[in-house]
Amino acid sequence: MHTDLVAALDIGGTKIAGALVDGHGRILLHTQRATPAQEDGDTIMRAVEAVLGELTGSPLWSRATALGIGSAGPVDASTGTVSPVNIPGWRDYPLVERVSAATEGLPVELIGDGVAITAAEHWQGAARGHDNALCMVVSTGVGGGLVLGGRLHPGPTGNAGHIGHISVDLDGDLCPCGSRGCVERIASGPNIARRAIEGGWQPGPDGDTSAAAVAAAARAGDSVALASFERAAQALAAGIAATATLVEIDIAVIGGGVGKAGDLLFTPLRAALRDYATLSFVQRLTVAPAQMGTDAGLVGAAAAALSRQSSATTAAGVGG
Amino acid sequence: MHTDLVAALDIGGTKIAGALVDGHGRILLHTQRATPAQEDGDTIMRAVEAVLGELTGSPLWSRATALGIGSAGPVDASTGTVSPVNIPGWRDYPLVERVSAATEGLPVELIGDGVAITAAEHWQGAARGHDNALCMVVSTGVGGGLVLGGRLHPGPTGNAGHIGHISVDLDGDLCPCGSRGCVERIASGPNIARRAIEGGWQPGPDGDTSAAAVAAAARAGDSVALASFERAAQALAAGIAATATLVEIDIAVIGGGVGKAGDLLFTPLRAALRDYATLSFVQRLTVAPAQMGTDAGLVGAAAAALSRQSSATTAAGVGG
Numbered sequence: 001m002h003t004d005l006v007a008a009l010d011i012g013g014t015k016i017a018g019a020l021v022d023g024h025g026r027i028l029l030h031t032q033r034a035t036p037a038q039e040d041g042d043t044i045m046r047a048v049e050a051v052l053g054e055l056t057g058s059p060l061w062s063r064a065t066a067l068g069i070g071s072a073g074p075v076d077a078s079t080g081t082v083s084p085v086n087i088p089g090w091r092d093y094p095l096v097e098r099v100s101a102a103t104e105g106l107p108v109e110l111i112g113d114g115v116a117i118t119a120a121e122h123w124q125g126a127a128r129g130h131d132n133a134l135c136m137v138v139s140t141g142v143g144g145g146l147v148l149g150g151r152l153h154p155g156p157t158g159n160a161g162h163i164g165h166i167s168v169d170l171d172g173d174l175c176p177c178g179s180r181g182c183v184e185r186i187a188s189g190p191n192i193a194r195r196a197i198e199g200g201w202q203p204g205p206d207g208d209t210s211a212a213a214v215a216a217a218a219r220a221g222d223s224v225a226l227a228s229f230e231r232a233a234q235a236l237a238a239g240i241a242a243t244a245t246l247v248e249i250d251i252a253v254i255g256g257g258v259g260k261a262g263d264l265l266f267t268p269l270r271a272a273l274r275d276y277a278t279l280s281f282v283q284r285l286t287v288a289p290a291q292m293g294t295d296a297g298l299v300g301a302a303a304a305a306l307s308r309q310s311s312a313t314t315a316a317g318v319g320g
Numbered sequence: 321m322h323t324d325l326v327a328a329l330d331i332g333g334t335k336i337a338g339a340l341v342d343g344h345g346r347i348l349l350h351t352q353r354a355t356p357a358q359e360d361g362d363t364i365m366r367a368v369e370a371v372l373g374e375l376t377g378s379p380l381w382s383r384a385t386a387l388g389i390g391s392a393g394p395v396d397a398s399t400g401t402v403s404p405v406n407i408p409g410w411r412d413y414p415l416v417e418r419v420s421a422a423t424e425g426l427p428v429e430l431i432g433d434g435v436a437i438t439a440a441e442h443w444q445g446a447a448r449g450h451d452n453a454l455c456m457v458v459s460t461g462v463g464g465g466l467v468l469g470g471r472l473h474p475g476p477t478g479n480a481g482h483i484g485h486i487s488v489d490l491d492g493d494l495c496p497c498g499s500r501g502c503v504e505r506i507a508s509g510p511n512i513a514r515r516a517i518e519g520g521w522q523p524g525p526d527g528d529t530s531a532a533a534v535a536a537a538a539r540a541g542d543s544v545a546l547a548s549f550e551r552a553a554q555a556l557a558a559g560i561a562a563t564a565t566l567v568e569i570d571i572a573v574i575g576g577g578v579g580k581a582g583d584l585l586f587t588p589l590r591a592a593l594r595d596y597a598t599l600s601f602v603q604r605l606t607v608a609p610a611q612m613g614t615d616a617g618l619v620g621a622a623a624a625a626l627s628r629q630s631s632a633t634t635a636a637g638v639g640g
Contacts, residue, residue, distance in 0.1 A: 074600045083600065132476060146567070153468065155568030156452060157601040166562035167596055170488045170501075170554060178598035179561070181490075234490060241499070242486035246563055247466065248475030276487055278498035280394045280403065281477040 005063040006305040007055050007106070009048065009099070010297030011071040012113065013037050013086030018051035019295070020060050021302035025124050027295060029058050041089040045098055052102045066107045068305030069099065070116025070297045073143075077110045077158030109304045111145075111158040113137075116300030117255065117292070118145025118161060119152050123303045125291035126253040134240060134249045135290070136163060138232075138265075139256030142184035148247055152307065164188070168238035186235035189258050192228050199224040215261045229261065230268045237272030244282040255290025262289070325383040326625040327375050327426070329368065329419070330617030331391040332433065333357050333406030338371035339615070340380050341622035345444050347615060349378050361409040365418055372422045386427045388625030389419065390436025390617045393463075397430045397478030429624045431465075431478040433457075436620030437575065437612070438465025438481060439472050443623045445611035446573040454560060454569045455610070456483060458552075458585075459576030462504035468567055472627065484508070488558040506555035509578050512548050519544040535581045549581065550588045557592030564602040575610025582609070 004023030009016070017032040031054040033047045055061060072084035080096030096108045111119070118127070118135035127133040127147060136144040142164030146153040153160050164184035165177050172181025185191060189211035196214045201224040203209045204217075218225035240252045258265060269287055277285050292299065324343030329336070337352040351374040353367045375381060392404035400416030416428045431439070438447070438455035447453040447467060456464040462484030466473040473480050484504035485497050492501025505511060509531035516534045521544040523529045524537075538545035560572045578585060589607055597605050612619065 076601065148468070148473065153567065155601075156570075157568060159599070159601045160566065160568045162565045162599060165599055166565050167488060167558045168490045170558040170596075175598075179596050238487045238490040242562055243566055245482045245486050246480065246566060247473065248477060248480045250476075276490075276499050278495075279479070279482060279485055281396065281475075281479045 004306065005060065005065065006302050007064045007067040007103070008298045008301035008305065009051065009067065009069045009071075010113070010116065010301055011035070011048070011069065011082075011084070012297070013072055013084065016047050016051050017298055018055050019298045019302070020055055020058060020064060021299065023306065025299050025302065027298065028060055029055065030295075030298075031055065035087065037087050037089075039089055041093055044087060044089050048099065049102050052099065056103060064106065066109065066305040066308050067099065067103055068109045068111070068116075068301035068303070069095065070111055070113045070301035070304070071095065073112040073114070073159055073162075075110055075112045075158045077154065078156055080108075080110060082110070107308055109308055111154045111301070111304050112143070113297055114143030114161055115145035115152065115154045115158060116297045116304065117143070117290075118147060118300065119303035120292045120296040120300035121253050121255075121290055122147045122152065124299060125296070126288045127251060130251045132247070132249045133251045133253060134161065134163065134243050135253040135255070136259075137256035138187060138189070138236065138254055138258040140189055142188050146243075146247065146249070152304065154304070163239050163243060166239055166242060168235050168242070183235050183239040187232040187258070192232050192258065195231060196225050196228040199228065201225050201228070211258055211261075215264055218264055229264050232258065233265055233268035234272045237269055238276050240285070240287065241273060241276035241282065244277055244285045245279060248281060250284055250286070252285065252287045253290050254287060255292070255296070259289055324626065325380065325385065326622050327384045327387040327423070328618045328621035328625065329371065329387065329389045329391075330433070330436065330621055331355070331368070331389065331402075331404070332617070333392055333404065336367050336371050337618055338375050339618045339622070340375055340378060340384060341619065343626065345619050345622065347618065348380055349375065350615075350618070351375065355407065357407050357409075359409055361413055364407060364409050368419065369422050372419065376423060384426065386429065386625040386628050387419065387423055388429045388431070388436075388621035388623070389415065390431055390433045390621035390624070391415065393432040393434070393479055393482075395430055395432045395478045397474060398476055400428075400430060402430070427628055429628055431474045431621070431624050432463075433617055434463030434481050435465035435472065435474045435478060436617045436624065437463070437610075438467060438620065439623035440612045440616040440620035441573050441575075441610055442467045442472065444619060445616070446608045447571060450571045452567070452569045453571045453573060454481065454483065454563050455573040455575070456579075457576035458507060458509070458556065458574055458578035460509055462508050466563075466567065466569070472624065474624070483559050483563060486559055486562060488555050488562070503555050503559040507552040507578070512552050512578065515551060516545050516548040519548065521545050521548070531578055531581075535584055538584055549584050552578065553585055553588035554592045557589055558596045560605070560607065561593060561596035561602065564597055564605045565599060568601060570604055570606070572605065572607045573610050574607060575612070575616070579609055
């Protein structure tokens, strides 16, 4: 018998991906559409329904027992609604109800995209075997999720692990979220680039002012570019240390474009962690690059769906 | 049958308290000794054994099925050892083994004192009925603990919830822990007093430079004293908001001497929380004064012991 097949949706501001995933995390069917992010809510939902249509049309569909959604946040798992910052047509949009209607009542599990990435890294990636982990995406924004006591910790609304918006500089720069000195406000790719430019760094002839261009300059020895990465690493270290001090994680996994900077980020990050993670019970904390690729959101959404089924909790290593 | 009686120890730098506690949290027998905090490890252990002797000598003792210890930290529940900052004679001291030996092998549960206070507030105090809570003690130091998903979250070593040593000011003042800008470094009683004195506040004729004296001056309209409390409230708000953003708590309970300052602390704290707790899923967060008294550590240690017994998990509302 094959009852361990689940459907997964990964909904972001750029694309809507769908998949059928087996109990080992293998993607058996994959499909995606561009997100019509500036359209009205119903138009966006039709793109989701087109993705779902390709899944439900598959001969494999009859084996699907649940559906997991990892969505750009904020989400509200307690009401089944989403309000993604980058999808203005959806505000308190009843996504769970609509997806359930489009899949003839399949049980639906909704989590934020940072939580989904975390579920994937814990199941199959760099956090595998770790009972207490923080997984992060450091990119245009900074997101994350938590594994506590061997289980995914989405929190009541599915948003736990939002490390990008904890303040590590209470008098610092205003963040678009309304707070000050958030980790994201210091460590995201655009903020790494902004700080380098403000410090006098100048892009090359191609005019590329991305964090990747700053990283290239830093590798070539540009001190302003290096300093901007070091400041990002310091903010990430303060945030990671805070998380470890609060909930006792033993590993922080970092993915996303900025995470791909490698040693340029990880060397100052490990040094700064020694400054901020000082109490005895957090000194064993390690950091590691993410291992999952672009399908992490789908695999993580599948893990969340599998965790609804008690028999799958052990297999997937996650739980609600 | 009465099988729901447990023993509890509350070990701090000043006193060692012991009790027998029933399944409703009632203290049936209470005893305590001064902590010989500057003596060698064995001398301190003899004070613990004297407290235990009064418990084991009681006719009620035969009904005790487990023993909970809430100890000044850091503790290490994974090894059963403690290294309390204020008790230098104990470093990696095998407290669980010694207590177990002195009680003929009773199962022993070790947690940090902040976690114990949290268990007590969740069982019988201000966090009762809240499935996701942070409980804090703001006093000479700043400690805390977490309830997540309806259960106590001590973490693998029993130290989770250490909010006093998360950095909310990554370039801020050095903290004795080695980090910078910790919540405790800004919001503890001695730091409230230090900041007021540095700002020009002068104590009255009695020379009292405690945080309580600063609070009295603030109530009388002293602007420097008021500002010092407001800065403490700001740091607490940033730390509480960070905790809520990371793990989705819906209430923060504040006890300890500084917590007793009442509106002087809570009014600016609630205002600052609106600045730092900005994401949709943390805006429902409330703060409340602690309700438990001086027995909170004993009641919380008892709750942790009860939670070892599956039948008691529901009764106590806590779990490992």
